[in-house]
Amino acid sequence: MRKIFYIALLLFCTNSIVGQNKLTNAVYSLKNNELDKAKELIDAAAEDSAFLNKPATWYYRGFIYKDLFKRDEASDINSELREKSIEYFTKAYEMEKGSPFSKGCVNAIKYFAQTFYNQSATSFNPNDYPIAVSSFERYKELTKRINPEADFTEKDIQFNLAIGSTFNRIATIDSNNADVNMAKSIEYYRKVLSADSNNFSANYNLGIIYYNKGVEIVKKMDYGLDLDGLMRMQDELFEIFRTSLPYMKKAYDLDPRRRETLIGLEGIYFSMNDVEKSELFKKKIQELDGGGEPSSGDTPNK
Amino acid sequence: MRFIPKVYYIYILTKEKFVKKFLIVLTLLFMIALPAFTPADQGPKVDTNAKIKAVFIYNFTKYIEWPADYQAGDFTIAILGDNASLYKELSNMSKVKKVANRPFTIKLINDASQIGKSHIVYIPRNNNAVVGKALSTVKGKSTLIVTESPGYAQRGATINFTITGGQQKFELNKSTAQQHNLKVSSTLENKAVLVN
Numbered sequence: 001m002r003k004i005f006y007i008a009l010l011l012f013c014t015n016s017i018v019g020q021n022k023l024t025n026a027v028y029s030l031k032n033n034e035l036d037k038a039k040e041l042i043d044a045a046a047e048d049s050a051f052l053n054k055p056a057t058w059y060y061r062g063f064i065y066k067d068l069f070k071r072d073e074a075s076d077i078n079s080e081l082r083e084k085s086i087e088y089f090t091k092a093y094e095m096e097k098g099s100p101f102s103k104g105c106v107n108a109i110k111y112f113a114q115t116f117y118n119q120s121a122t123s124f125n126p127n128d129y130p131i132a133v134s135s136f137e138r139y140k141e142l143t144k145r146i147n148p149e150a151d152f153t154e155k156d157i158q159f160n161l162a163i164g165s166t167f168n169r170i171a172t173i174d175s176n177n178a179d180v181n182m183a184k185s186i187e188y189y190r191k192v193l194s195a196d197s198n199n200f201s202a203n204y205n206l207g208i209i210y211y212n213k214g215v216e217i218v219k220k221m222d223y224g225l226d227l228d229g230l231m232r233m234q235d236e237l238f239e240i241f242r243t244s245l246p247y248m249k250k251a252y253d254l255d256p257r258r259r260e261t262l263i264g265l266e267g268i269y270f271s272m273n274d275v276e277k278s279e280l281f282k283k284k285i286q287e288l289d290g291g292g293e294p295s296s297g298d299t300p301n302k
Numbered sequence: 303m304r305f306i307p308k309v310y311y312i313y314i315l316t317k318e319k320f321v322k323k324f325l326i327v328l329t330l331l332f333m334i335a336l337p338a339f340t341p342a343d344q345g346p347k348v349d350t351n352a353k354i355k356a357v358f359i360y361n362f363t364k365y366i367e368w369p370a371d372y373q374a375g376d377f378t379i380a381i382l383g384d385n386a387s388l389y390k391e392l393s394n395m396s397k398v399k400k401v402a403n404r405p406f407t408i409k410l411i412n413d414a415s416q417i418g419k420s421h422i423v424y425i426p427r428n429n430n431a432v433v434g435k436a437l438s439t440v441k442g443k444s445t446l447i448v449t450e451s452p453g454y455a456q457r458g459a460t461i462n463f464t465i466t467g468g469q470q471k472f473e474l475n476k477s478t479a480q481q482h483n484l485k486v487s488s489t490l491e492n493k494a495v496l497v498n
Contacts (some may be wrong), residue, residue, distance in 0.1 A: 218350040222362050223395040228492045230357050234469040237350070242468075248460040271350045 023051055023060065030064050035071060038064045055092045059101040062088035062108060077119055077131055086112050090145065106146045113142035124169045132163065157192050161201055163189030168209065183211060185253045200254045204261060207248030211268050214240040241271045259288055328415040333335055341451045349387035354470055355450075355463065356391035359422065362461065363448065365490035369483045372444050380420040382436060383412070383429030414439040414464065422446045425459075427493040444483045460484065464495070473497045 022045035029038035042061045050059040059164035063086035073079035086109065093219060094104035136159050143150045164185045169180035192202035221233060245268050252261040266281035277297050357385040363377060377400075381389055389410055396406035409420075417423055423440065425433055427450045435445060437458045443450040447459045455462035455473035460482065472493035479486050 131393065215348045215350060218353050221346060221353060221357060223357055223399050225357050227358075227361050227365075227489070230354070230361070231469075232495070272468045273351065273470065274468065277363050 027060050035068050036125045040194055055095045055099050055101050058088045058092035109142055109146050113139050124166045126173055130165045153195055160188045160191045199249055204251035207244050207264055210240055210244030239269050244268050307422045352387035352391045355388055355396050365487040367485035368445050377401040377404045378407045378420040379422045380409050380411050381424045383426045385426040420445055424448045
């Protein structure tokens with residue numbers, strides 16, 4: 001009986017030491033930048049019941065996978081190493097909030113959130129915009145994970161401006177689906193204005209989208225259009241230009257020295273057959289081009 | 303697209319200890335500084351009103367009948383004065399449309415004496431000073447005078463463009479049309495504001 005007890009004690013100690021070695025050796029390998037060896041050791045430790053419930057195991061596993069991500073998959077938008085690292089840091093963080101590892105976990109998750117943010121920022125083009133959208137959502141989700149009260153208002157504005165612009169570019173390229181993509185562009189700019197009605201870019205861009213829409217209709221108009229059709233077309237055009245006007249006026253109010261808005265208002269008023277106001281803005285452009293201040297009197301709101 | 307680097311701290315593990323390291327964070331500032339696109343994206347400035355006027359004028363050629371001695375040769379539209387946009391639109395129209403199989407001739411003239419046997423003479427508002435002389439020149443001829451200023455249909459133009467509710471309409475002086483031996487169809491009459 002006494003003999004069996006000593007054997008059991010020996011086995012227990014051996015297992016503990018081997019297990020402890022897995023973790024400490026993994027950290028040692030990490031410090032020596034032996035990442036593949038570190039991964040092997042930490043994966044084994046994570047399956048060891050002696051270390052399964054220790055935040056340190058998941059914390060270091062997260063770190064090892066993060067370094068592997070940086071070494072092997074930093075440019076891979078679907079990196080599995082990154083996903084696993086996030087998973088391990090999150091696990092360590094949730095196991096024991098306030099542990100010595102918490103701050104490191106938070107910073108690591110913040111780091112990964114920023115990698116998704118960067119990924120989004122570099123994907124705003126007609127081909128990759130779905131990556132921009134999903135990456136931005138992931139950025140927000142990860143940020144909320146460590147800061148549930150995070151305020152994304154400003155970031156959402158930037159995102160919606162960028163995606164609105166992207167859909168506008170797509171509409172220009174893909175003429176077969178121009179209407180659908182232009183509608184999406186409008187939708188995103190309107191989202192910006194619902195968060196910040198004084199946003200210059202959203203106001204200006206909406207004004208120009210509607211103005212250009214009217215111009216495109218005119219450009220495509222058949223010279224043989226009959227009188228009834230022409231009258232109907234004029235009704236439609238007037239509504240489009242009238243829709244454009246308040247956005248451009250707002251952009252002008254926000255920045256009266258912006259040449260683009262002066263050109264926009266000149267064009268919109270001209271297309272609405274308001275020659276007097278169109279001439280007023282033409283004069284302001286000339287004043288601006290001459291190096292002077294555009295006259296402030298008689299703004300379009302008056 | 304512009305990226306503004308922003309510094310963010312993360313903690314990484316080194317051989318000795320955790321230290322701060324910089325991570326460059328990109329920001330989405332694409333649209334803040336500059337608008338995405340401008341009216342200039344349309345290419346050369348588009349005069350929407352000129353195109354609409356050109357379509358009106360083409361309709362006039364369909365719904366007005368010129369006398370027999372105006373039925374041969376090209377159908378001539380002259381612009382008396384400066385209106386490059388309308389000239390361009392009418393020229394574009396002349397490439398794809400005809401009047402009863404007759405091609406258009408579009409010309410810019412700067413004096414009423416150059417009207418000749420034009421079918422239509424368009425006088426831009428910036429050249430109203432010559433309307434009187436033009437009317438005298440076309441007396442006894444079947445030339446349709448088109449103006450674009452308030453009151454000019456009453457002053458002798460057969461058709462005068464007006465703006466109503468921000469849209470282009472036209473006035474028709476029937477008696478002037480008759481004086482010039484121009485037959486106006488009821489379709490055109492019904493769309494016009496009649497003046498006498």
